[in-house]
Amino acid sequence: MADAVARDLRIPVVRRRVGARALVSRKSMIAFFFALPLILIVLCLVVYPAFYSMHLATLNKSMTKFVGFGNFEFLFKRNTFWMVVEQSVLFAVTAVIFKAVIGFVVAHFVHNIPLKGQRKWRGMLLIPWVIPPAMSTLAWLWLFDPSYSAFNWILNHLGLAGIPWLGNPYWARAGIILVNVWVGSPFFMIMYLAALKSVPEQLHEAAAIDGANWFQKIWYVNLPMMRNIIQITALFSLIVTFANFDIVKILTNGGPVDQTHVFATWAFTLGIWGNDIPLGASVSLFMFPILAVAAGLILRNIRNRGNEA
Amino acid sequence: MAEVALRNIVKTFDRTPAVAGIDLNINDREFVVLVGPSGCGKTTTLRMIAGLEEATSGEIYIGDQLVNDVPPKDRDIAMVFQNYALYPHMTVYENMSFGLRLKKFPKAEIKERVENAARILDITNLLDRRPKQLSGGQRQRVAMGRAIVRNPKVFLFDEPLSNLDAKLRVQMRMEIKKVHQKVTVTTVYVTHDQIEAMTLADRVVVMNGGKIEQIGSPNEVYHRPTTRFVAGFIGSPAMNFLPCRLVEGSNGSAGLSVKLSDKLTFPVPPDRVGRYRPHAGRELLFGLRPEDIIEKRGDLPPGRTAFDAQLDVVEPMGMETMVYFLVDGTEVCGRVNPAVAGKPGETMPLVADLNHMHLIDPKTDQVL
Structure with a gap:
């Protein structure tokens, strides 16, 4: 019985594991993991603030109202x-x-x-x-x-x-x-x-x-x-x-x-x-x-x- | 067209002598090769002729002009460097014409000279390429082309073939010789490869330890070396050297013979006896080239002596076979016909051609 279960399960399990392992061991994947710390830093300290400042730039002085390009028009x-x-x-x-x-x-x-x-x-x-x-x-x-x-x-x-x-x-x-x-x-x-x-x-x-x-x-x-x-x-x-x-x-x-x-x-x-x-x-x-x-x-x-x- | 003369040239780097007093006269249109091992001062000598190094003392003449204080650009020389030193950002045409453009030659003349040089070197189809797109041999040609268009008084080559593979080297060696036959200019060529020296030179200058050991035609330095260094350096495989004793008496009455070991004694050919007589009884060094130790065949002409040798190593080369055997612990090389070469461990009858023997005074290293 146990044998039968194992046999039934084996094929899909092995396949999935091979798939995951292959994915992880792909060169580009390894490269990605090495770059991950830097990517996280850039995301937190560069990308997020950048988008946040874009969002801020569209608000009024008290940051309560959306003014679109109002700030830019004012600057020009x-x-x-x-x-x-x-x-x-x-x-x-x-x-x-x-x-x-x-x-x-x-x-x-x-x-x-x-x-x-x-x-x-x-x-x-x-x-x-x-x-x-x-x-x-x-x-x-x-x-x-x-x-x-x-x-x-x-x-x-x-x-x-x-x-x-x-x-x-x-x-x-x-x-x-x-x-x-x-x-x-x-x-x-x-x-x-x-x-x-x-x-x-x-x-x-x-x-x-x-x-x-x-x-x-x-x-x-x-x-x-x-x-x-x-x-x-x-x-x-x-x-x-x-x-x-x-x-x-x-x-x-x-x-x-x-x-x-x-x-x-x-x-x-x-x-x-x-x-x-x-x-x-x-x-x-x-x-x-x-x-x-x-x-x-x-x-x-x-x-x-x-x-x- | 010009002669080059070096008068007692000395060059020291931080008190280390690189060139220790050189005298050399190079005739107009002559192809002179400076050859020697690494660090013998040959490249330094060439660079002093070019003006890239300043001589510590001595005089350098190009033509009739003393050029010690003349900068390279005014010496009217052209140089081919070991790694070609092509300007990587310029095309072949720009590389070859650079010197002429700096000297403000008219455009038409530059074009004519470059195309002419390109024709001589067979690189006309490469003129628009950059050095990176060229093979080693093509770069070598461009470097030579850059020298030819200048139409200089003197060509200087600094180990120009050492970056090429063996096959290309042989081919380019011939090209250089052909070019020199077409463009006869005084040429100084530096190499550590004695085969290049032999094949290219009108005269070979063998250098060692910052000094000139011998100046002579390729045949002279090969057959009549004056020092032990030249005898050992020129020729491949190298000359065999064996300690020996010059003793009175040989099979004849008034002769001399060379005793190499208890078992092996060679008679000195009669025409050499007078020359060697003053050294009789001394411990000397016996020199004989591998091609003068051959297999025994038929009758022995005068000056040849047969002996048996137990072979140690056998190296088949195709057209000939190198056999190595020991004489009193020293390895000796002979060149024999592959058809009759023995196997290692076997005893083989060999013949030494003593007409080509050399005796060297171990105290002075001079060939007697």
């Missing part, structure tokens, strides 16, 4: 909003260009330091990037102080008038960009240095024999060989810089008169300080399409790179 009519758009774009693009150029030049200098001393220099040059930006920005805040700072002290000793670094909107913008460049350049430097090291030395020797001078070696050999890294690093940095919060928050807090706000700080000011969370959410959502385009470009680039290899 405000000059401050367009100023923030302009400032964010100006800030991100200028800072990334400076970071890329400085990183490229410094990477070449470091690359040409004899290997013995190179580690030391690499380490020192990475310091601005390694210090938490909130802390280093505080130091910059002191440097920019109009009355007691090092910068104005030097200017005064040279017989020049002190500059209201963070009081004047133009100087404040320049100052924010300067600090961001100071923090971010080492990242470019280390990425470009890695790219430079992967350029075979024999290509430089071949170029030297072909008659290239130092500039032509950089222009015709290094630059094309580093093209992918240059693009990916710049796009990646563009995203991070565009979404920057801490430097602006600490240095100027958007002032004077909102003229240095970027999306993140203005959204914070409106939403948290101004107690209008739906409006803040609407502002922060504007970063999404711009960053999505940048991210799309990065992904396309990585795909192309895969084809080249």
Whole structure:
């Protein structure tokens, strides 16, 4: 009897077990399980807040009524909003260009330091990037102080008038960009240095024999060989810089008169300080399409790179 | 077209000498091969001619010009690198024309030169491709094409065939020789492969330990090596070396003979007796190439001596068979006709051709 039952049951049970085991042992399934922790984190900390902020952006100030695109219509009519758009774009693009150029030049200098001393220099040059930006920005805040700072002290000793670094909107913008460049350049430097090291030395020797001078070696050999890294690093940095919060928050807090706000700080000011969370959410959502385009470009680039290899 | 001259060239890296004083004259249109084991300074020498390394001391002349302080681009040389060093982001055409474009040659002339070089190398159909889309042999041709279009005074090759598989290497070796016959330019070629050296060179420069051991035609370095190193390095399988004693008397009266062991003594051919006489009684090193130890057949011409050997290892190679036997504990290799080769453990009658023997002074490592 028991035998008969077992025999009856065996076929479907075995089949089901084989099916489940096959499913679990499929490569894509294993890959999925490995990725699961990250997927959960992204779902909880990225996807859920993103959709939640989309939902928030459609509510009125007291979050009691659905207003559709009302918040956006309100924003489009405000000059401050367009100023923030302009400032964010100006800030991100200028800072990334400076970071890329400085990183490229410094990477070449470091690359040409004899290997013995190179580690030391690499380490020192990475310091601005390694210090938490909130802390280093505080130091910059002191440097920019109009009355007691090092910068104005030097200017005064040279017989020049002190500059209201963070009081004047133009100087404040320049100052924010300067600090961001100071923090971010080492990242470019280390990425470009890695790219430079992967350029075979024999290509430089071949170029030297072909008659290239130092500039032509950089222009015709290094630059094309580093093209992918240059693009990916710049796009990646563009995203991070565009979404920057801490430097602006600490240095100027958007002032004077909102003229240095970027999306993140203005959204914070409106939403948290101004107690209008739906409006803040609407502002922060504007970063999404711009960053999505940048991210799309990065992904396309990585795909192309895969084809080249 | 130019001669190249090196005058007492020394190169040290962090006090380690890589090249320890080299004198070398390379004639116009000559194909010279620098050959030697790894670390013998041959590549460093080539790189100094190219200007990629600075000589610690000594003088380098290309043509009549002292070029020690002339940068590579102004030396009018072209170099083919071991890994080809093609610019991966450029097409074959761009790779080959890069040097000319930098020198601002007119477009029409660039096109003509590249197409001409491509025809010589049979790569006309590859001009639009990128290096990644090429096979090893094709990349090798492009690298040579890049050198040819420059129409330089001197070609420099740095182990250009060592990244190719064995079959392609033989084929490209012949291509290089053909190209040199078409485009006769002074050429310096570095290799560790002594067969490449023998087949390509007008003159072979054998280097060891940063010094030149011997300069000569391929036949000279093969048949008349001047040092133990050259004798052992050139030729494959390598020359047999056996400790011996040069003793007075042989089957004749006034002769000399080489005593290799209690059982094996070879008479020195009469024409060598005068040369070796001053060394009689000394402990020397006896050298004989494997092809001079062959199977016994018919009568013995003068200078040949028969002996029996108990075979240790037998290696059939197809057209010939290598037989190995021990003489006083030292392995000796002979090349015999496969039809008569014995089996391991058997005793086989062999003949040593002493007309090709060498005696080496173990103190100086010079061939006597």
